[in-house]
Amino acid sequence: MVGAVFLQSCYGAAQMERWLAGVSGQVKIDFAEIRALRVPVPDDETQKDVAREYWRMAEYHEKAMQARSRGDDITAQRILPIAIGMLETLLVQVERLVEGVAETILPLIPDDAPEKFRKFLEGEYQRIGELHQQLEQTRPSEDSDRAEPHLLGIPTQRYEPVVKDAERMLRLLESLRGEVVAAR
DSSP states (O other), X not given: OXXXXXXXXXXXXXXXXXXXXXXXXXXXXXXXXXXXXXXXXXXXXXXXXXXXXXXXXXXXXXXXXXXXXXXXXHHHHHHHHHHHHHHXXXXXXXXXXXXXXXXXXXXXXXXXXXXXXXXXXXXXXXXHHHHHHHHHHHSOOTTSTTOOOEETTEESSOOHHHHHHHHHHHHHHHHHTTHHHHHO
């Protein structure tokens, strides 16, 4: 799980971007390139934390996809940005681990969070996700000379305003750490 999240981080994307340099046409990844990836391996507890938060985000994504499959586009359009915002915030956390700025992964939505606080966090993740979606819509098409490369559907560049908002969310979560339990 850490590897999957890492590949979407700026550090994993930078490695993949090398594969795109000078390549025209279809991109392929062979086993030599996969073996050449340098993926940091944190301790077991951190790996479990990354996996826990990834699956927490994936639950929202799954709910959005289920709503879409039922034809409930309104619900899907409300929930999908929450998953995107959570993923962006998790990616920032993984990048901070790689940089040595952080030692732990904070819960994106603490298990013991009061309902109002959980709704607040969902709203903030939704805002981050909507910003990401808005910036994706204004991105030049793949055919354009200004298009940012995507490898296997993973963007090799992230949007600075989205990263800044995810960093702001982390500061909020860090400042409230422990206070959520006290508020119950």
